[in-house]
Amino acid sequence: MSNERESSAERLDTKRGYRALGLWPMWYALAACLLTAISLIVTAWLLFNWLIGSPPKASPKPLDITTQLELAKLAFATVAGLGALVALVTAYRKQRIDEAAQILARQMARDTTHDATERRITDLFSNSVEQLGHEQAAVRLGGLYSLERLAQDNPAHRDTVVSVMCAYLRMPFLTQNTPGVARRGVTYPLELLDALDRAGQQELQVRLTAQSILRTHLFYSGGSQPNYWPRIYLDLSGAELIHFELSECRVQIVNFEGARFIGGASFRKAEFTKIATFIGSDFQGVADFRGARLSHAANFDDSIFRGGADFTAATFSRMVTFNGVTFGNDAHFTKANFPDLVTFRSARFAAAAYFNEAAIQECRFQDSEFHGFAVFDSAQFSLRPDFAGVSASHPNEHHRWPDGWRTDSPGSDGMAPLVSWE
Structure with missing residues (x-):
């Protein structure tokens, strides 16, 4: 029961951290990027066809070897582009998280130094006042x-x-x-x-x-x-x-x-x-x-x-x-x-x-x-x-x-x- 509460608390802290950094969860971000990419590709294809005019309907012809290879290249390029997009999203998130971690570390160091200084001042003040008596x-x-x-x-x-x-x-x-x-x-x-x-x-x-x-x-x-x-x-x-x-x-x-x-x-x-x-x-x-x-x-x-x-x-x-x-x-x-x-x-x-x-x-x-x-x-x-x-x-x-x-x-x-x- 306690493990479930701890896991729930960790998930809540993770969500709060994402909100503080302005980031979505990883799967949401990837899905959004893929959908955006597909939408852009489809939109570009339809726009291209509209500009040059749709080809007339004709009886389909079997694809030759050259065309098949070109289609394969296009598929591989699309997959590579999607992979690069995923890598870019991942690198961006990692960079944001690293920067936030550095800022947090500096803030924690400043807070630690401030707390230590305040404790030292408080101790010095207390000892000095005690000396006056x-x-x-x-x-x-x-x-x-x-x-x-x-x-x-x-x-x-x-x-x-x-x-x-x-x-x-x-x-x-x-x-x-x-x-x-x-x-x-x-x-x-x-x-x-x-x-x-x-x-x-x-x-x-x-x-x-x-x-x-x-x-x-x-x-x-x-x-x-x-x-x-x-x-x-x-x-x-x-x-x-x-x-x-x-x-x-x-x-x-x-x-x-x-x-x-x-x-x-x-x-x-x-x-x-x-x-x-x-x-x-x-x-x-x-x-x-x-x-x-x-x-x-x-x-x-x-x-x-x-x-x-x-x-x-x-x-x-x-x-x-x-x-x-x-x-x-x-x-x-x-x-x-x-x-x-x-x-x-x-x-x-x-x-x-x-x-x-x-x-x-x-x-x-x-x-x-x-x-x-x-x-x-x-x-x-x-x-x-x-x-x-x-x-x-x-x-x-x-x-x-x-x-x-x-x-x-x-x-x-x-x-x-x-x-x-x-």
């Missing part, structure tokens, strides 16, 4: 470099590798190992080293290495660069980033929501081609965005810039919001370009705020506070700025407000409302 820092470093090599050699896996590195950086570090650092606030990595134990110092080196790998492959100076990884999405929301460096890098999407930047954070001349999110970020050192280009919407709402923020000559191509932001030190927006709406609702400028020579399409500063001095010299506004509910330190001779605005009588806290006098 090892208790020894040296093993974790090895895992990072293995992931880097895997992503460099296999572009299709770069997103996954970057996601793993970002997930590693999002895992708690200082909040668990050194809770005192979070309270004191660390400005420079060297101060952080002094506050960590040996295991913490080793983990710090692992994290700095992960950040360095990302920066290396996101660095973009134009043209063809084999080490650059395009169209990357960085999800570092809630991460603790130490002396973070993304200068002159090009990234598609970044998410730093709730991230804490310990030490300086440099985004100088960086380009974010799509959405950039910094909601609730905490910049403990200087945040350097000089010459940065944010091509789509950007959101800095509720962020804290403790060490100062420098957006000199930055370009915000779409809407950008700084609502509820605290600038604990000087905020520089000199020569910044805002071709769309920018909002600073309820923002707090604890020190100087420089907007001189900025190009601003539309801006709203409702309910913001300028505790230092504000400079808007030579700022260009396409639409009248909105300073409703804004208060500023008074008296302060260093203020340079846009035309049509001035401070009014100060209150007991030394802050005066900004009013329009036009």
Whole structure:
């Protein structure tokens, strides 16, 4: 019974193979060729007789030896022609089958190579991820470099590798190992080293290495660069980033929501081609965005810039919001370009705020506070700025407000409302 099922399955596979090659079974093909040949011969004979006229009927005469030999030759030629036709059909089918076999063999070889490559990549990826969870820092470093090599050699896996590195950086570090650092606030990595134990110092080196790998492959100076990884999405929301460096890098999407930047954070001349999110970020050192280009919407709402923020000559191509932001030190927006709406609702400028020579399409500063001095010299506004509910330190001779605005009588806290006098 099983042999019958196997034979039936083989016949079914054979039929499927014939259909895939576009071939009939052998007997069908031979029969079709013979019938076609006979039909052509009969048709040619009738057509020939019709063209020259059918010979008149006469009494049959016995065939002489010469005629018999000619007829025999004709019969042999016909048989030989039919044999040649069969041979031609057989050779054609064999050629088609051989070609299909070669194509199938190459496809199987490619599939085998692909499967072997994928297995090797999967094994390497699994081992590297497992190394990241090892208790020894040296093993974790090895895992990072293995992931880097895997992503460099296999572009299709770069997103996954970057996601793993970002997930590693999002895992708690200082909040668990050194809770005192979070309270004191660390400005420079060297101060952080002094506050960590040996295991913490080793983990710090692992994290700095992960950040360095990302920066290396996101660095973009134009043209063809084999080490650059395009169209990357960085999800570092809630991460603790130490002396973070993304200068002159090009990234598609970044998410730093709730991230804490310990030490300086440099985004100088960086380009974010799509959405950039910094909601609730905490910049403990200087945040350097000089010459940065944010091509789509950007959101800095509720962020804290403790060490100062420098957006000199930055370009915000779409809407950008700084609502509820605290600038604990000087905020520089000199020569910044805002071709769309920018909002600073309820923002707090604890020190100087420089907007001189900025190009601003539309801006709203409702309910913001300028505790230092504000400079808007030579700022260009396409639409009248909105300073409703804004208060500023008074008296302060260093203020340079846009035309049509001035401070009014100060209150007991030394802050005066900004009013329009036009």
